[in-house]
Amino acid sequence: MNSPSKHPKAVLWDMDGTLVDTEPMWIAGEHQLAEDHGAVWTEEDSLHLVGSDLLVAARYIKERIGGDMTPEDIVDFLGGRVATALREQQEWRPGARELIEEYRAAGVPQALVTMSYGYIAEPVVDALGFEAVVTGDSVTQGKPHPEPYLKAAELLGVRAEDCIAIEDSRTGAASANAAGCFVIAVPHAVAVPEAPFRAVVPTLAGLTADHLGRLAGLGHE
Template identity: 70%
Template sequence: MNAPSHLPAAVLWDMDGTIVDTEPLWIGGEYELAAQHDAVWTEEDALSLVGSDLREAAVYIKRRIGSDMEPEEITAWLGNKVAVGLREKQDWRPGAVELITALREAGVPQALVTMSYDYIAEPVVEILGFDAVVTGDAVTHGKPHPEPYLRAAELLGVQAADCVAIEDSRTGAASANAAGCHVVAVPHAVNVPEAPRRTIITSLTHLTVEDLGRLAAL
């Protein structure tokens, strides 16, 4: 079904911190891994990685805590902890599930665009359903590179410039803007700076399908 002209061509969703609050799982795992290496891990360290490509984050963690683990091993260790926690409980962000449901009922295509790997995102995909899914292990360049959002638009058969992306981090917002999307930023763990084609809000709770259509036209 083609969406009416007053609606966005598609809505592209970040996952971690935007749809579901996984940041405590990621950050808790980072602190635990650092403790196992008798290394100091700070809030600044944790927040600097929010929204990042997991491979790049693992390189940073390895260097920061002085680990003998390879970056791939660090990614797998943290990813498995988050995947288990996410399958046990989904801490949905306010308004996210309701907006996803409203968009589906309006016939607007939706994609999940996350730097989490496929097996981590699986529970969310199973519960919510998306027309396309782009995960961190399916792209060559992660956020803030535009590739993830360009790939999502391609899979949906639309132009990224006609899409709205919903993000919670500066890294993700930069990725979506670089792809040409209008970004709705809902800061959670970190602040997101203002930028062209970017709307910053405090919650998704009162955001409507029509609101997204107006933003896509800006």
């Protein structure tokens, strides 16, 4: 990413596990579904799905638990639980809101890029405000495909190569890297491997926009 500016053209944020700690909500719902169907559901099953397109995850769940629910039914069940919980309370990940406010003050456009559906993300969008929002029900190909991040950059009128994406999962990081973004990976529920055009940090707490810019190589010719 070559730019004389210390800031990217835009910042693209994942939601689940990056902005808000929703992973326990999804996992609790998966365990409930398995229990209702008399099936075994493991931690490995849950971690395998972190960051995935919801229908892809639901098809995996159906294979594991059986029963008469369609993948769409499974998405509705899980998504409804998470949406209700988010309307009641948002548990922000450390440092995320502070960075959003700093980028906003600097005039850097920001987008939400999440595989959660629009009705699930609505409380977060209402609380934080974004110049663009891409949700799992607004794309044809979900993460790890690059489409979500390419669409977000297009909506903001910038090139994905000029954006920083902030992600917590290997699936999301792969999506953003495939689109051409520099990725700041903040692993939460699952590990994210090192890769080109990617910096892995333990937390956003205490980091500033300048810190992220330096990690992405901005402000240097």
